[in-house]
Amino acid sequence: MTIRRVTSPTVPEPPPERWSNCLVSDGIAYVSGMTARAGNTVVGDDEYEQSKAIFGKIKGMVEAAGGAMADVVKITVYVTNIKNNVKVWQARREFFTGDFPASTLVEVSALAAPEILVEIEAIAHIGKGKR
Amino acid sequence: MTIRRVTSPTVPEPPPERWSNCLVSDGIAYVSGMTARAGNTVVGDDEYEQSKAIFGKIKGMVEAAGGAMADVVKITVYVTNIKNNVKVWQARREFFTGDFPASTLVEVSALAAPEILVEIEAIAHIGKGKR
């Protein structure tokens, strides 16, 4: 089985020759750092709204890969203001149940555009989460 | 085999609905970004002491998963002052022998609290390190 690129009608694709939103190999899905960007705008003006949009994209990719949010084993969260980490947690609780993924959350000095407050990447082991 | 959450009496658990310190799937253990925080205090006031506490937690998780530090294949180290990276290395030498893990070390603008100087996450392939 070769590496498989996963796309979803619900998640905008990057232009060609940039990156893949999600590649799957050996049952492991690697989801790129996702932001709340949609076209030329960013969905949500705080970390809660942006994180909801981002987790929605991650869910879209993981489901397109044949899995579910329960399959996510690790997320890495990059924020531009760590004092608002509780807003990311608030959004996360709407997307996970049971054993939440292993997580890292750090504050970086900048993300792809000034209005982008959060970027989240994920690793999922497709089909391995408790149902 | 479904994803398994690993806990250890030696490593404080986060409150519910936050994250898992460690999930294991397909023999791969994903350890969350760990800090030297213990309850409301942070153990150690420099990068060496904090890193020792953190590697101790990572060791606790990996051993609770049935593995050993030799199984750690990758660590990512986030520091708030990269000039002190040698202090992280000093602590690391006390926890690894032989082929050290693949590593990334970057300076971020902030971690979860001002007194937290280091955060380290790890991936381990349980039982695959040289004994």
Next chain:
Amino acid sequence: MTIRRVTSPTVPEPPPERWSNCLVSDGIAYVSGMTARAGNTVVGDDEYEQSKAIFGKIKGMVEAAGGAMADVVKITVYVTNIKNNVKVWQARREFFTGDFPASTLVEVSALAAPEILVEIEAIAHIGKGKR
């Protein structure tokens, strides 16, 4: 099969007891955060030149592991000035074809030395990329 350390004559090794440039376990290669440092100097004074040197090192490690750039499933790019992200993309296009790796790119406050503008780590599933 135990964890295997991969080295290449084309990629400088770190001093002992620091890190491994690349470890492979279960067919997954973990490549450390690589910079354009070569001895006491840094190759290239912009993000394009440095990224070319870095992707060259990643290619060296992945090929020494028995794989190819098509096997790279995920890269994480740390830059010190995110406004120059297009320069990283420009270099990336010279090393990948087809489905590009899943990617995260964030701006950190500092890397190992002031003249280091980019650090990139990678995960590859050896032999699983399309040929």
